[in-house]
Amino acid sequence: MQNVMKSFREVLSNAKNVLIFTGSGVSAESGIPTFRGAGGFWRKYQAQDLATLRAFKENPSLVWEFYEHRRVIASQAQPNKAHEAIAEFQNHYCTQGKKVTIVTQNIDNLHQRAGAKDVIELHGSLYKTRCIKCKDISVNENIPICPALEEKGLPDPNIMISDIPLDQLPHCEKENCNGLLRPHIVWFGENLDKHILSKTYEAMEECDACLIIGTSSIVYPAAMFAPQVAERGIPVAEFNIEETPATRRFQYHFQGPCTYTVPEALTP
Numbered sequence: 001m002q003n004v005m006k007s008f009r010e011v012l013s014n015a016k017n018v019l020i021f022t023g024s025g026v027s028a029e030s031g032i033p034t035f036r037g038a039g040g041f042w043r044k045y046q047a048q049d050l051a052t053l054r055a056f057k058e059n060p061s062l063v064w065e066f067y068e069h070r071r072v073i074a075s076q077a078q079p080n081k082a083h084e085a086i087a088e089f090q091n092h093y094c095t096q097g098k099k100v101t102i103v104t105q106n107i108d109n110l111h112q113r114a115g116a117k118d119v120i121e122l123h124g125s126l127y128k129t130r131c132i133k134c135k136d137i138s139v140n141e142n143i144p145i146c147p148a149l150e151e152k153g154l155p156d157p158n159i160m161i162s163d164i165p166l167d168q169l170p171h172c173e174k175e176n177c178n179g180l181l182r183p184h185i186v187w188f189g190e191n192l193d194k195h196i197l198s199k200t201y202e203a204m205e206e207c208d209a210c211l212i213i214g215t216s217s218i219v220y221p222a223a224m225f226a227p228q229v230a231e232r233g234i235p236v237a238e239f240n241i242e243e244t245p246a247t248r249r250f251q252y253h254f255q256g257p258c259t260y261t262v263p264e265a266l267t268p
């Protein structure tokens with residue numbers, strides 16, 4: 001093991017409160033496409049053209065097909081060695097009375113499926129819906145989420161139409177509501193949940209070591225968080241297959257697939 005990794009493992013063994021940020025790169029080796037890579041496309045759209053309230057209002061059928069496709073992909077994916085190492089590290093640290101907070105930009109639920117606890121999902125979850133009428137938030141892991149969306153999310157770029165009638169899209173089952181459901185996901189141009197942000201800021205203030213894994217640090221405000229921790233003089237280690245716009249802000253950068261580098265850092 002190289003000396004730099006040894007020194008970071010030393011930092012972790014002395015730390016009492018570790019903060020772990022993750023992005024789509026932590027799920028890449030589970031077969032879930034990242035945004036920046038080729039995977040950022042579905043049919044003839046870029047993910048961020050569909051992850052907006054405007055797209056949903058204009059064509060709820062198209063946006064629901066996009067998210068149904070991702071629900072199917074993520075439900076068929078397995079947590080990888082990086083997700084497992086993070087969950088085991090959190091579990092092991094808790095038995096020593098230390099704290100590990102996991103803050104993810106991902107909506108794929110793979111940290112939780114690997115056994116991680118109290119995961120802070122900055123951008124929501126593929127498996128939660130929110131009613132646009134009564135605002136009820138519910139967990140929903142049904143595949144398909146409704147009969148009309150069965151097999152409807154295929155990424156084939158030749159599929160040109162998305163015309164599921166509104167009344168066949170997912171609707172609220174709360175008493176006398178029946179409002180249209182949307183994914184409980186933060187779209188571009190939407191604010192992050194205040195409560196989630198305050199829990200994140202608290203973890204940023206309290207931590208004495210930080211890891212940032214598999215993110216291009218391009219999307220705000222998430223991109224600001226690890227650099228702000230580094231500004232406090234806290235050791236931050238970036239795990240990525242390449243350098244990012246934030247790399248120079250961090251004390252450590254471990255280059256390579258995170259299923260190799262993260263277990264090397266976290267396994268006792």
Ligand code: BV8
Pocket residue numbers: 022023024025026028029034035036037047051105106107123185186187188189190191192213214215216217218219220221222239240241242244256257258259
């Ligand atoms: C907001 C849910 C206030 C949806 C997501 C101009 C300048 C600055 C900011 C803005 C701007 N214009 C607009 C904005 C604000 C905008 C933004 O930041 N835009 C970017 C594109 C510039 N932000 C917002 O809109 C946010 N809200 O600011 O509210 C506001 C209000 C009104 C008006 C304006 C502002 C909301 C952002 C949340 C959007 N929702 N997700 C969905 O998933 O469908 S964001 C989504 O994209 C992800 O959650 C994630 O956050 C982001 C993708 O980033 P990554 O996860 O990092 O993935 P990426 O593919 O980029 O990188 C993968 C990395 O992994 C790479 O570095 C790669 O090298 C690495 N990797 C790959 N394989 C591996 C690996 N590493 C290790 N091992 C491997 N095997």
Ligand code: ZN
Pocket residue numbers: 131132133134135136172173174177178179
């Ligand atoms: Zn409702």
